[in-house]
Amino acid sequence: MGFTDLMTGARVLVTGATGFVGRHILGPLQALGCEVHVISRRPANHDSRGVRYHECDLHNHAGVASLMGAIRPEHLLHLAWDVTPGEYITSLENLRWVQSTLALAHIFVECGGRRIVGAGTAAEYSWHKSPCDEATTPLVPDSLYAGSKLALWHVLDRLSAQGSVGFAWGRVFFMFGPHEAPERLVPVMVDAARRQQSLTLRHPTQVRDYLHAADVGAAFVALLASDVQGAVNLASGEGTDLSALAGLVGEAAGTEVPLELGSTLDDPHPVVVAEVTRLREEVRFTPRFSLRSGLRDTVDWWFRQHGNAGT
Amino acid sequence: MGFTDLMTGARVLVTGATGFVGRHILGPLQALGCEVHVISRRPANHDSRGVRYHECDLHNHAGVASLMGAIRPEHLLHLAWDVTPGEYITSLENLRWVQSTLALAHIFVECGGRRIVGAGTAAEYSWHKSPCDEATTPLVPDSLYAGSKLALWHVLDRLSAQGSVGFAWGRVFFMFGPHEAPERLVPVMVDAARRQQSLTLRHPTQVRDYLHAADVGAAFVALLASDVQGAVNLASGEGTDLSALAGLVGEAAGTEVPLELGSTLDDPHPVVVAEVTRLREEVRFTPRFSLRSGLRDTVDWWFRQHGNAGT
Numbered sequence: 001m002g003f004t005d006l007m008t009g010a011r012v013l014v015t016g017a018t019g020f021v022g023r024h025i026l027g028p029l030q031a032l033g034c035e036v037h038v039i040s041r042r043p044a045n046h047d048s049r050g051v052r053y054h055e056c057d058l059h060n061h062a063g064v065a066s067l068m069g070a071i072r073p074e075h076l077l078h079l080a081w082d083v084t085p086g087e088y089i090t091s092l093e094n095l096r097w098v099q100s101t102l103a104l105a106h107i108f109v110e111c112g113g114r115r116i117v118g119a120g121t122a123a124e125y126s127w128h129k130s131p132c133d134e135a136t137t138p139l140v141p142d143s144l145y146a147g148s149k150l151a152l153w154h155v156l157d158r159l160s161a162q163g164s165v166g167f168a169w170g171r172v173f174f175m176f177g178p179h180e181a182p183e184r185l186v187p188v189m190v191d192a193a194r195r196q197q198s199l200t201l202r203h204p205t206q207v208r209d210y211l212h213a214a215d216v217g218a219a220f221v222a223l224l225a226s227d228v229q230g231a232v233n234l235a236s237g238e239g240t241d242l243s244a245l246a247g248l249v250g251e252a253a254g255t256e257v258p259l260e261l262g263s264t265l266d267d268p269h270p271v272v273v274a275e276v277t278r279l280r281e282e283v284r285f286t287p288r289f290s291l292r293s294g295l296r297d298t299v300d301w302w303f304r305q306h307g308n309a310g311t
Numbered sequence: 312m313g314f315t316d317l318m319t320g321a322r323v324l325v326t327g328a329t330g331f332v333g334r335h336i337l338g339p340l341q342a343l344g345c346e347v348h349v350i351s352r353r354p355a356n357h358d359s360r361g362v363r364y365h366e367c368d369l370h371n372h373a374g375v376a377s378l379m380g381a382i383r384p385e386h387l388l389h390l391a392w393d394v395t396p397g398e399y400i401t402s403l404e405n406l407r408w409v410q411s412t413l414a415l416a417h418i419f420v421e422c423g424g425r426r427i428v429g430a431g432t433a434a435e436y437s438w439h440k441s442p443c444d445e446a447t448t449p450l451v452p453d454s455l456y457a458g459s460k461l462a463l464w465h466v467l468d469r470l471s472a473q474g475s476v477g478f479a480w481g482r483v484f485f486m487f488g489p490h491e492a493p494e495r496l497v498p499v500m501v502d503a504a505r506r507q508q509s510l511t512l513r514h515p516t517q518v519r520d521y522l523h524a525a526d527v528g529a530a531f532v533a534l535l536a537s538d539v540q541g542a543v544n545l546a547s548g549e550g551t552d553l554s555a556l557a558g559l560v561g562e563a564a565g566t567e568v569p570l571e572l573g574s575t576l577d578d579p580h581p582v583v584v585a586e587v588t589r590l591r592e593e594v595r596f597t598p599r600f601s602l603r604s605g606l607r608d609t610v611d612w613w614f615r616q617h618g619n620a621g622t
Binding site: 090092094095096098099102103105106109110138139141142143144146147148150151152154155157158159161162164 | 401403405406407409410413414416417420421449450452453454455457458459461462463465466468469470472473475
């Protein structure tokens with residue numbers, strides 16, 4: 001198919017390849033036959049099977065320029081960001097990541113790069129109406145993190161509009177999967193199931209759009225390999241409420257997630273679901289996991305980490 | 312009045328003070344009794360009357376940090392940008408200015424700064440409906456320059472929303488005045504009047520909102536001295552079409568601007584006028600110049616530059 005032809009031998013530079021989504025990027029890129037270059041502060045891996053690791057702090061712009069001049073990548077898949085749980089939403093580090101992303105893009109374009117794919121967020125959208133649609137939903141970020149991502153969208157979108165470079169922006173909705181930070185929702189549910197300790201859901205009917213991180217990673221690669229321009233929601237297109245999510249986690253764990261249910265009366269954003277027509281019909285991407293099979297994969301991973309008899 | 316009390320002795324850091332608007336900033340700041348610090352690549356002036364000049368390239372972030380640590384300003388009025396005529400709308404330098412503005416803001420906040428005022432643009436708005444209103448007009452930048460300004464708006468607006476710093480953003484509409492680049496609209500009209508050479512107006516009925524640069528500068532100072540948060544249009548609130556503008560330039564020049572008139576049929580943005588209720592009622596700013604008196608001031612300046620008998 002077309003993707004493979006387009007990408008065989010293409011030099012791709014990846015940032016954030018050791019992250020929650022990024023760890024699912026390299027396999028699909030290798031499957032496309034790309035020459036993959038990874039920038040990382042602390043490259044944990046050795047070069048292997050067409051993947052070359054380069055040690056560089058993305059905030060060191062001179063270092064990035066020197067590396068980019070040596071690699072001269074045609075494609076840039078930029079996932080790196082500071083997402084320290086509990087901090088990243090309001091951290092001043094967001095300002096630094098906007099700067100370093102623009103420096104990276106600038107250097108990439110000056111070195112002859114052709115296509116940039118970056119990671120946006122559902123939080124760029126107003127959440128007052130669902131589904132969130134790339135073309136019509138107002139862009140009203142409600143945090144410094146979301147405002148910083150939207151800032152990059154505006155600059156890179158206009159940069160690509162003047163023909164300097166191709167550009168697509170994957171807006172990620174709600175993710176789960178192996179290696180997620182333990183304080184995040186699904187790991188907390190898994191832990192509640194394991195320990196049979198009650199979990200309080202303040203908004204049990206709150207509906208969100210969940211996708212396994214491996215599918216988000218594969219969707220980023222599909223987006224990079226396509227010629228689709230602009231924002232594309234990376235999501236399932238299906239809404240699931242928190243009670244149902246907990247039910248599926250329990251099912252995968254072979255037990256129940258003990259819940260205490262609050263009321264949804266004060267939930268300002270009861271439903272956040274993505275419109276995924278662009279992802280399905282233009283990028284032609286279909287997720288590998290359903291929510292049920294994805295949660296089973298995730299719960300299995302957590303149980304392997306912690307031991308089934310951890311209660 | 313309240314402004315003076317608030318600002319007397321306040322340490323204010325100004326960037327872009329030698330620019331088209333910036334040159335009108337220092338007088339009003341001095342009148343408020345501020346301790347004014349100017350950062351400039353090439354400080355043309357010596358310290359005088361409460362204004363201290365510091366030589367520093369804003370793209371040298373380490374230099375900015377060192378200077379900021381020494382000055383520890385309470386207010387930041389950031390006007391500097393690359394606005395090379397014919398280039399700035401599409402220039403990759405816009406990416407650099409977003410980076411340096413965020414670095415400046417980050418350093419300012421870390422050094423205890425309290426209030427940032429920055430320069431936005433009417434081009435952040437969709438121009439499909441007028442007047443452009445801060446609260447309701449969609450933000451749809453149509454150039455890299457406008458997208459870069461809007462990017463800063465989103466980051467700094469969210470930064471201030473979390474209480475880190477006060478922030479206002481003056482969206483500048485259409486300006487004229489002494490020292491404008493000769494290839495810009497009003498200088499070209501003045502030149503056509505002086506030489507009695509015909510000027511072609513492709514869209515003679517195109518309506519824009521014009522304000523003298525001295526009033527824009529004074530409005531920025533009023534915005535800095537106020538406690539108004541968020542975006543504020545800096546404009547007259549009145550629309551004038553190009554034929555009428557040329558008529559007023561001719562009147563001020565004591566002759567006519569010879570015109571050749573095109574058709575407006577293909578003008579995608581026939582009217583761009585600002586809603587100025589925030590500027591008038593919240594910032595409590597009233598322009599000193601009418602369009603007529605402002606153009607007279609401007610034409611007089613040009614004639615002093617070039618001599619009345621230049622034809």
